[in-house]
Amino acid sequence: MTTDVGLAVGRGTGPELAVVFERVVDRLGELHGVEPAITRSPQVYHSYFSLRAEADGVEDMRRLTEDDAEHYERFCRELARRGATAVFRTAINAQSLYLVRERLRAVKIDVISAPGSSPDAALLLVRDQAQGFYTGENQHTPGVLTRTMRFSQAITDDVIAHALARGRRQWPDGGADRIVMAYKHHLLDGALDGWVHAAAERHGVRIELSQPDTVNRNLIQHGLPRRTVIVAGNEWGDIMHVVLLDRYGVDKQENRCTENVYLHPDLAGLVEYQTVHGSADDLTGRDTVNPVATVRAAAAIVERHCGGTGAVESTERALAAVTARGVRTPDLGGEHSTTAVVDALLDELAQRHAGQPVTLEASS
Known part of the structure; x- marks a missing residue:
């Protein structure tokens, strides 16, 4: 049985991280015997910097902000109406986001230990x-x-x-x-x-x-x-x-994902997962954005919402192994691209699942 999972993409590095999310969800689904079906929002939402670049003055900025908010709210409501319980969202302009959070009564959850x-x-x-x-x-x-x-x-x-x-x-x-x-x-x-x-x-x-x-x-x-x-x-x-x-x-915030729960009764507790880091517009198109938080969000959704028992633990073990081999993006002191880190992670997951030793290191 397939499980509907939402995906909302913002500007900046959002499109790159959306690809990471889709790849990891697909692989974890295969390895854990579940079938996540990703529904991507048709609108790419503004980051603050893309909004500033596009808007012609304050009133135009307000109009574009409201348009993104209205569209994302409709997308979340439609997901909930269809029975979806989770959506992954890359970073979008905070003003649009908080209009949605106010209207849909959001709380953000973090466990710190x-x-x-x-x-x-x-x-x-x-x-x-x-x-x-x-x-x-x-x-x-x-x-x-x-x-x-x-x-x-x-x-x-x-x-x-x-x-x-x-x-x-x-x-x-x-x-x-x-x-x-x-x-x-x-x-x-x-x-x-x-x-x-x-x-x-x-x-x-x-x-x-x-x-x-x-x-x-x-x-x-x-x-x-x-x-x-x-x-x-x-x-x-x-x-x-x-x-x-x-x-x-605990960890660097660039490696963390978190969850937002919508308490409005129309959404029946739809959970939105996000990276803690922002849109990183300065890294757009360079294939160097840190994928770890997105990977963790994908694993959490596969396990908690799609029935992929063990997805979080297997992903954490694979991340630790890849990191120990020095496969990291520049923000973590490495020299590898986003794609190279994800390639290494997916190889690690597959070989661990098959019970094979892992000897290859991804190239930068």
Whole structure:
């Protein structure tokens, strides 16, 4: 039985990474006995730099931004209507993306744990992408831009409920020990305090609502916490994500993929996977963009959404072997092209699956 998987492509290095995604999904499907069927969006969406180059002034930029947002929202809705549960998206212009995230009530999920640490010593970061400064509307008057944003009790409830559910999935033997919300709530007239208190009572849990700087201080002082969920306003989460990855020695952000879950009921939990890195417009067409995050997203989708049990583990082992042989893109200190890295990875996967020793090294 085939499984529908969406693919949305942005400018910059998006087309190159889309090819990587398709190749890896196809190979993993073959090796793990599943049949992913990729549906690619017919529109190639703007990066910020392509938008700036094409737009003729502010109003034209607003029009193109809205066009991309409307098209991508329709694409996601159609995927969900057909029963798809996953879409991979390369980087696109943030303003278009956040219009979609606001309308479809998105949260971003990251698990941060130090290499080799106990599963209990982990932080589950749930970033609220549906409200706050990253959402909202712009109004232009001569020399002034006014940005209006909204906070909603209904959206806050949805975000908290999903965070608690993800905590139970992360630690199925009891869930999270601690739930912290990092928002600049002192600016909201006490409204967020009341909403969080009501949600905590309804779910029968304790939720600590803290200022972001207080959360930072505690992370610095006490280190990686045990079984902690941090629900964060995206203003804090976006800045702190790369800091947390670095502080706890997790990985380079260029190698990471992450997932966004749409909580709007029309989308039934459609999960969007993305690379943490951006569109890398300066590398367009050079065949040197790091493919690791895209490879990991492909493996996660094949295993979690297509039934390819073991795809993530086999891909991680193959990536480690290829990297150990020095097959890397320039950003990781290597001299190999994107294509060469992916070729080596796919060969490694195939030979490991066949139980054969791997001796070949891809050329640059």
